[in-house]
Amino acid sequence: MKKKLGHCGIDCNILPPWSIGVPQNIYLEDYTLVQPHSNFVIAGGRVFIKKWTSLSFNCTIVTGNHKPTVGLNQRIIERLHINDIEKDVVIGEDCWVGANVTILSGTMLGRGSVVGACSLLNKSSPPMLF
Template sequence: MDFAQIKIALGAIKRLFYDSRPQKLGGHGKNIYIEYPLMFHNPSNIFLEDNTSIKAFTTVLNTTGKFIMKRNSTAAQNLTVVTGNHHYVKGRFFNDSIKYRLADIEKDVIVEEDALICANVTLLSGVVIGRGCIIGAGTIVRKSTPPYSIVIGNPARVIKFVLSPEDIVEHELNLYPETERLPLNILKKHQETYIGKTL
């Protein structure tokens, strides 16, 4: 491939992903970082808050469902977000159900503040990734995750927490206003409930 062909190919990639640029998003804060190439099916339903970043080869498969990434969260390469589910319709071929969206149900996918999503993660319809979570590489998340949990695998499971409940309370003192801090009793309950639990 010569230089002219490379230039044409890069131009095609740029055009293909142009609609995903921040000005086309439903909303975005300050200091966001988006690495190309990526694909957003409906950029107007994607909301990125301050200091968020999404690395290359991210795909957000959304029609009416929203993908919301809150402040200071990061997603590594090859994140896949799926806001919808296809359902079988009696008397119709499944392919028609999908093609014409006869029984689709879409739910928002939300990544709370200060979360880290590692490479090759899939987030499925309706999932909320809790504040401060680390989602390990290759994880498929079908259910919401508690704050500050470390989640890995398929099916996803909580293997531990980033900090103890007391340390989380101390950690949040300078980061969040009092009204936004997570209460100690809830943090303790999560850590007692979720360790080793499949999500």
């Protein structure tokens, strides 16, 4: 699996089972750890996990989103990807992400941040966020 990733640094681990949409859009720096049951829901965006960072069990990272629309057939829009918005997710150096965390598109987690279990991240955060 590591050979399919966009980049995999020294001593990186993605422990199975996991679900990865587009492995070539995942970039892991040195000494990163992704615990089992993690999900990477990726279509066009990329995921960057910087060195010394750990993601706990059952984390989900989503790089896609949709523009809200009213009065249009959602099934057609979804199939044609008309309203898709893909943005990168960047998790900074030396971060710890707790179990069952969901990180949405466009989020940048600052260096040294700690994210508590069952959190939802939908905005960027400064370094050393606890």
